[in-house]
Amino acid sequence: xxxxxxxxxxxxxxxxxxxxxxxxxxxxxxxxxxxxxxxxxxxxxxxxxxxxxxxxxxxxxxxxxxxxxxxxxxxxxxxxxxxxxxxxxxxxxxxxxxxxxxxxxxxxxxxxxxxxxxxxxxxxxxxxxxxxxxxxxxxxxxxxxxxxxxxxxxxxxxxxxxxxxxxxxxxxxxxxxxxxxxxxxxxxxxxxxxxxxxxxxxxxxxxxxxxxxxxxxxxxxxxxxxxxxxxxxxxxxxxxxxxxxxxxxxxxxxxxxxxxxxxxxxxxxxxxxxxxxxxxxxxxxxxxxxxxxxxxxxxxxxxxxxxxxxxxxxxxxxxxxxxxxxxxxxxxxxxxxxxxxxxxxxxxxxxxxxxxxxxxxxxxxxxxxxxxxxxxxxxxxxxxxxxxxxxxxxxxxxxxxxxxxxxxxxxxxxxxxxxxxxxxxxxx
Amino acid sequence: xxxxxxxxxxxxxxxxxxxxxxxxxxxxxxxxxxxxxxxxxxxxxxxxxxxxxxxxxxxxxxxxxxxxxxxxxxxxxxxxxxxxxxxxxxxxxxxxxxxxxxxxxxxxxxxxxxxxxxxxxxxxxxxxxxxxxxxxxxxxxxxxxxxxxxxxxxxxxxxxxxxxxxxxxxxxxxxxxxxxxxxxxxxxxxxxxxxxxxxxxxxxxxxxxxxxxxxxxxxxxxxxxxxxxxxxxxxxxxxxxxxxxxxxxxxxxxxxxxxxxxxxxxxxxxxxxxxxxxxxxxxxxxxxxxxxxxxxxxxxxxxxxxxxxxxx
Numbered sequence: 001x002x003x004x005x006x007x008x009x010x011x012x013x014x015x016x017x018x019x020x021x022x023x024x025x026x027x028x029x030x031x032x033x034x035x036x037x038x039x040x041x042x043x044x045x046x047x048x049x050x051x052x053x054x055x056x057x058x059x060x061x062x063x064x065x066x067x068x069x070x071x072x073x074x075x076x077x078x079x080x081x082x083x084x085x086x087x088x089x090x091x092x093x094x095x096x097x098x099x100x101x102x103x104x105x106x107x108x109x110x111x112x113x114x115x116x117x118x119x120x121x122x123x124x125x126x127x128x129x130x131x132x133x134x135x136x137x138x139x140x141x142x143x144x145x146x147x148x149x150x151x152x153x154x155x156x157x158x159x160x161x162x163x164x165x166x167x168x169x170x171x172x173x174x175x176x177x178x179x180x181x182x183x184x185x186x187x188x189x190x191x192x193x194x195x196x197x198x199x200x201x202x203x204x205x206x207x208x209x210x211x212x213x214x215x216x217x218x219x220x221x222x223x224x225x226x227x228x229x230x231x232x233x234x235x236x237x238x239x240x241x242x243x244x245x246x247x248x249x250x251x252x253x254x255x256x257x258x259x260x261x262x263x264x265x266x267x268x269x270x271x272x273x274x275x276x277x278x279x280x281x282x283x284x285x286x287x288x289x290x291x292x293x294x295x296x297x298x299x300x301x302x303x304x305x306x307x308x309x310x311x312x313x314x315x316x317x318x319x320x321x322x323x324x325x326x327x328x329x330x331x332x333x334x335x336x337x338x339x340x341x342x343x344x345x346x347x348x349x350x351x352x353x354x355x356x357x358x359x360x361x362x363x364x365x366x367x368x369x370x371x372x373x374x375x376x377x378x379x380x381x382x383x384x385x386x387x388x389x390x391x392x393x394x395x396x397x398x399x400x401x402x403x404x405x406x407x408x409x410x411x412x413x414x415x416x417x418x419x420x421x422x423x424x425x426x427x428x
Numbered sequence: 429x430x431x432x433x434x435x436x437x438x439x440x441x442x443x444x445x446x447x448x449x450x451x452x453x454x455x456x457x458x459x460x461x462x463x464x465x466x467x468x469x470x471x472x473x474x475x476x477x478x479x480x481x482x483x484x485x486x487x488x489x490x491x492x493x494x495x496x497x498x499x500x501x502x503x504x505x506x507x508x509x510x511x512x513x514x515x516x517x518x519x520x521x522x523x524x525x526x527x528x529x530x531x532x533x534x535x536x537x538x539x540x541x542x543x544x545x546x547x548x549x550x551x552x553x554x555x556x557x558x559x560x561x562x563x564x565x566x567x568x569x570x571x572x573x574x575x576x577x578x579x580x581x582x583x584x585x586x587x588x589x590x591x592x593x594x595x596x597x598x599x600x601x602x603x604x605x606x607x608x609x610x611x612x613x614x615x616x617x618x619x620x621x622x623x624x625x626x627x628x629x630x631x632x633x634x635x636x637x638x639x640x641x642x643x644x645x646x647x648x649x650x651x652x653x654x655x656x657x658x659x660x661x662x663x664x665x666x667x668x669x670x671x672x673x674x675x676x677x678x679x680x681x682x683x684x685x686x687x688x689x690x691x692x693x694x695x696x697x698x699x700x701x702x703x704x705x706x707x708x709x710x711x712x713x714x715x716x717x718x719x720x721x722x723x724x725x726x727x728x729x730x731x732x733x734x735x736x737x738x739x740x
Contacts, residue, residue, distance in 0.1 A: 085488065088489045089708070196687075255574065397700065407687070
């Protein structure tokens, strides 16, 4: 120590020391690329729509494994693709995180699997029970990469009291739907709430219509799109978008849907100011909480055509959870996922988020409001959510934007579908 | 006694001080080295490495990436969304620079008086500046609620102007104006403070002598105040231009670039390309072009405004 003090410090030496200290400080600040949480905790980021089910599974697992500890947080749908992706890019992803099934989004199973970011779960027993029609949502190159508790359906969530006030029943054809809307409107009730300022909400009406206008006639439409022998513009998508606009032109939406958020639309239906909203069953709980009584809320399939046989439904695997391939606690995460795949846990999770369980062991309890959808699933008249087969992450946001433009009168159906076709043809 | 003769003292010349270009004493540049080193490590190095991504097709995650040369830049020239965003960016920048600084100047002139409440008014006008832009955006999103019984629409109803109710953020033709207004509302106080500092430096004697010569308020502002405010104008115009060209937070929080693409700016486009579309390489190309564009505009602007200051 003394020698250092007594040694005359040259200007160069001083600068060397200061520079070195700065570099060390900076490098220290840049470090800490731990892929796991601190203190032995498993760091988990889930999708907001799955909160009830995931929380339930974690609490049950912890009750059976006293040394298990976790740090859980949730992201709304719009932030999953940004905040979580930024963490993945920076190499500090959580040990377990939400992943969208199939393809079509920057946070989808296919996109992340291609980047080798998801651990392989193929050796777990539950993966053998994935229905063959849904394997594409879970697997990339034959390897299972995510766990999801089951299938969510998309249809009309409605306020039963508003229907009773107007004296109407759930419709089974497109014409009946228009009549119901007209009756509700005459009673001073907004027929359909639409919170199109929230981007992901914009897609739902089209998703509910195209199983009837596209897939009932062309079940292999996705394959034809992939092969380049079909386009959005030359398909029943145009019919669906025209129907979307018809609902707007006839005044069946709330005023200013582009300025209305998902939360505002939820409140409108819960309070009975609006009678219906097109939504996924995974958000049923939010509508039940917004209503005076949970029993006020029901659900039925949106009829896309006047031919009942053509009225298929959209039913897709709900957002799942995966183990980060770079996690230092990957084994711990995989054990938890294996636990989630047990029939009793699948059922409990599915019940908590109002979805149909991934597989049935004979004891599965399905939310009663989903019963009108079960015959469609049994008859193979359910189509996975369309984006799950789109080839890149640009088609879906383009769909959001063109629907807002359509509602704002800034484009036509042809112009909107042309943009979607352009986005579809871009490289993956 | 032997006289002790001291050796002749050689006169030591005083140390030569280096003289800077402007006549002052130039400090040794090495004093800046630690700061420069930190700057190089945390800014330059990541920026240069990041800029390299502009020439690849990297998705932003994983290790896979290929060199694609100038393909991302060529794509940018034909990207309708990016070109639309450029138009929006320029519109917002011009609106913000002109209105924010005009309003800031008026506010500064208003509170640079002897009225008793001037200090309170200064605080009130400056208060929005210290609030987080995200908070301000959510506040105004509430104000812009399209329901007839909420926010601004309710206020218009209350004063008998219900016919002026609008879908402030949902109407593609109106949304960009609503965003611009929010930014101006928040930042006008910032411009005011800088102008106020400039006004404090204008000698009162000049005004008094001009008054003796019969100059009115407008003439004194035009010939005395305005020329002497040139440095404040330079700072305000520079800051608001850079702020306008890189506007991001308020757009993402209020409209997410919508409805459709109506309020997308270059900053929101590069963000979406990176984190929503998974095209980090292309996003970096957009970022690089934006950085060069901002630097070029700033360089030209500062050259012009500095010459104006000298003339003043």
